[in-house]
Amino acid sequence: MAITISRGDITRQQVEAIVNAANSSLLGGGGVDGAIHRAGGPAILEDCRRLRASHYGKGLPTGQAVATVxxxxxxRWVTHTVGPVYSPTEDRSALLASCYRESLKVAGDLGADSIAFPAVSAGVYGWPADSAAEIAVTTVRETETTVEDIRFVLFNDEMYAAFERAMG
Incomplete structure (x- = not known):
């Protein structure tokens, strides 16, 4: 398994699965979520609506993951995961780690050999960059997966530097 980091636009990655830092509604939003929905077009939203109508009527729970077209x-796929909102008074790091584990599981179950992750919860959900990076890198390294090519695609210099430190 190869783990790499890069600075760039996750929607332009040539991988089998792109991870979307989604909100629980699965119906689009801002940040990475909005960018993926805009770049991928209406087919993603249509698939998300089908999921909401069948299995996720109340939305996708935090820490879980599900795939769409x-x-x-x-x-080939978008793996949607809902990260936790950062709290300085409650340790939610297990939920953040679950986002990475569950996304890898979903991608592996689909037969994907490559995946691109954003920094889940590190945008509007307020997770501090160094902590988000450490949890992401540690979790991915410790998770058994058939996915061979794992990429962290970071949107800005601060997040890239945090992931660089976490990669050691």
Missing amino acids: AGRLDA
Whole structure:
């Protein structure tokens, strides 16, 4: 398994699965979620609506993951995961780690050999960069998976530097 980091636009990655830092509604939002929905087009939203109508009527729970089609993206699938909102008074790191584990499981179950992750919860959900990076890298390294090519695609210099430190 190869783990790499890069600075860039996750929607332009040529991988089999792109991870979406989604909100629980699965119906689009801002940040990475909005970018993936815009770049992938309406097929992703249609698939998300089917999921809401069948298995996730109350939304996707925090820490879980589910896959949809990727629409116009170069990927085959989008793996949606809902990260926890950061709290300085409650340790939610197990939920954040679960996002990475569950996304790898979903991608592996689909037969994907490559996956691109954003920094889940590190945007509007307020997770501090160094902590988010440490949890992401440690979890991915410790998770058994058939996915061979694992990428962290970071949107800004601060997050890239945090992941660089976490990679050691």
